[in-house]
Amino acid sequence: MIENMSVKQINEIVSNLEINEYLKYIDILKNDKRASVQKIALKLSKKLDDIRKEEIRLQNMKIFENEAYKRGFRYIGGIDEAGRGPLAGPVVAAVVVLSEDTIIKGINDSKKLSLKKRQELFDIIKEKAIDYGIGIVDNNEIDKLNILNATYEAMKKALFNLKNTPDYLLIDALTIPNINIPQKPIIEGDRKSISISAASILAKVTRDKIMEEYDKLYPQYKFAKHKGYGTKEHYEAIKIYGITPIHRKTFLKSILNGELDENHKL
Structure with a gap:
């Protein structure tokens, strides 16, 4: 029985709980007479709230993909770039195609993630993606084309490097000219779409590695x-x-x- 356990023992149990056991233990612990045990219940309750908020956030990141699936599209590519603003180095674009049921815990706009988390997700995305491609345009081409056209060129290269051509594209804030694929630009797409977010991470990590070299x-x-x-x-x-x-x-x-x-x- 919980009332006969020490706070240390209770903490050990709580640290090993499955998520589906949280509610049961929250109810038990909050009724304990010890203030220290009630604090554990509050902490566990907050942790459950955070888990549920994250689950909702991840589901909301699939809204644009789900709309596309309802319209009959199946091979949906999310596109983003890294490196439009720097004074040196290339602009890098990535396109990622995920399966309809893919969930990637912790995925977000690459700029909101730590270096360690980006690298971790970089490997997970490559493993889980049905397909992905990366396009790189160097500084000399940027000077020739201007940065916007160079970004479009990097995106086209990323598409060319896929195994298959997507039947629909979700793009962070841009529309790529002169391609025969339906596309939807999404403002702040790197935090609103799982596919674009995945592409932002591949592009960012790839470019960072280039700059480290x-x-x-x-x-x-x-x-x-x-x-x-x-x-x-x-x-x-x-x-x-x-x-x-x-x-x-x-x-x-x-x-x-x-x-x-x-x-x-x-």
């Missing part, structure tokens, strides 16, 4: 730290050492002309 070539720029974004440290390195072959010249016109514009202040 560039860091070995150009250690004075600290690319592994800021991933090419316009931090104060990065601008100062450019002023001291100049630009590298991986810098986007069109993003650094003011520096190349000897001055900083309003968007590139130190």
Whole structure:
């Protein structure tokens, strides 16, 4: 009986409970006369609430996919990119196709996840995906095409690298021109769609790894730290050492002309 157990023993039991046992033990523990045991009941109740909220969040992330399934689409690709804003390195896009019943615990917009969690989910997504593709466009192409067109090109490359062509696309905030696949742009899609969120993680982790390799070539720029974004440290390195072959010249016109514009202040 719970009333004959120590708080330590109760904590050990609670730490090993299955989720379907939570309600039973919450009812038992909250009626215990000991305040310390009642606190365990409150803690367990909050944990159950958090689990239910996360389950609802994950279900809501499948709303756009479920709408597409109802319309008869089956091979649905979520697309996102990483690296539109940095001063150096490539823009990377990814497309992910998941099965209808796929749930990936903890998945979210890549920017909201820790480095460790992104890497963990990167491996899980590749394992669970029916199909995925990654497209990379380097800084020279970005300078030739401009960043928006380079992003479209990276997305098209990602699609080309799939095993099969999707019959429907969900894209974070963009519509890819000149492709014959129905598509739906979703504002903040990387936190609203499981497919787009999965793509955001693949794109982000892939690009970060590329920038970590560039860091070995150009250690004075600290690319592994800021991933090419316009931090104060990065601008100062450019002023001291100049630009590298991986810098986007069109993003650094003011520096190349000897001055900083309003968007590139130190």
